[in-house]
Amino acid sequence: MEEILKATPQHHIVRIGDTVRRPMYSWSASVHLLLQHLEAVGFDHAPRFLGIDDEGREILSFVEGVAGADGSKGPGFGAHVWAMIVPEAGLARSAQLLRQYHDAVADFLPPRGLPWATGSGAPGPEQIICHNDPGPWNVVWRGSAPVCIIDWDYAAPATPLDDVAYALEWSIPFVSDEECRTFRSGLFDSGIQSAWSFNLALRSRGLGSVYATMLNQKTVEGVKAQATTS
Numbered sequence: 001m002e003e004i005l006k007a008t009p010q011h012h013i014v015r016i017g018d019t020v021r022r023p024m025y026s027w028s029a030s031v032h033l034l035l036q037h038l039e040a041v042g043f044d045h046a047p048r049f050l051g052i053d054d055e056g057r058e059i060l061s062f063v064e065g066v067a068g069a070d071g072s073k074g075p076g077f078g079a080h081v082w083a084m085i086v087p088e089a090g091l092a093r094s095a096q097l098l099r100q101y102h103d104a105v106a107d108f109l110p111p112r113g114l115p116w117a118t119g120s121g122a123p124g125p126e127q128i129i130c131h132n133d134p135g136p137w138n139v140v141w142r143g144s145a146p147v148c149i150i151d152w153d154y155a156a157p158a159t160p161l162d163d164v165a166y167a168l169e170w171s172i173p174f175v176s177d178e179e180c181r182t183f184r185s186g187l188f189d190s191g192i193q194s195a196w197s198f199n200l201a202l203r204s205r206g207l208g209s210v211y212a213t214m215l216n217q218k219t220v221e222g223v224k225a226q227a228t229t230s
């Protein structure tokens with residue numbers, strides 16, 4: 001029996017038993033290589049790639065837990081997942097998970113010319129294969145632990161800082177209340193009245209320390225400046 005996880009004209013995602021079936025793109029085979037690398041190096045925080053079904057959909061392992069939807073989809077969407085990153089400890093744990101992913105992918109050397117969502121090409125000297133959409137909505141939580149990063153469609157060569165900047169921008173959050181209400185309503189629905197009630201400096205420092213070897217405070221400030229002006 002198919003249980004619908006998401007049904008939009010572009011994306012029809014279902015669960016069948018312990019598996020998830022998702023539509024494929026021209027670059028999905030590259031993503032499958034990535035998932036296989038993560039499995040080979042023992043990174044347990046990504047779905048396993050299990051094959052392609054008769055309908056041409058990718059088969060991934062279903063990860064038990066609470067996952068969310070993009071806050072831009074309207075009030076209440078994914079509030080439970082946003083709530084997980086309100087406490088600094090939860091925010092730090094999700095940043096740690098991203099860091100673990102970056103460590104696990106560091107020695108993944110995809111063949112040159114593989115297609116990715118952003119085009120084809122091998123990672124440059126400073127690049128890895130980033131997730132490129134590491135927002136709260138793409139993390140599965142079990143209790144207070146972020147256990148899995150899902151939705152790898154946008155994986156592509158980029159610098160680790162690109163992923164970190166994206167995570168910071170969405171999670172600190174480095175934006176106005178107005179933008180939060182529009183795109184991060186889940187934060188408000190989880191009990192936050194104003195983005196400014198967050199201690200932004202403390203939260204940034206928390207993330208910075210999780211990323212100690214990759215990020216220093218100056219870098220965090222740079223990301224913040226970029227996020228607030230863009």
Ligand SMILES: Nc1ncnc2c1ncn2[C@@H]1O[C@H](COP(=O)(O)OP(=O)(O)OP(=O)(O)O)[C@@H](O)[C@H]1O
Nearest residue numbers: 005006011020047061062063067068069070150151
């Ligand atoms: N491997 C998985 N294990 C458990 N649940 C999953 C898995 N993959 C997807 N889901 C569920 O299906 C939903 C949509 O999946 P996914 O994020 O991959 O698609 P999407 O179209 O990018 O959605 P969105 O734009 O909301 O992020 C997720 O929010 C999650 O609830």
Ligand SMILES: [Mg+2]
Nearest residue numbers: 137138150151
């Ligand atoms: Mg998603």
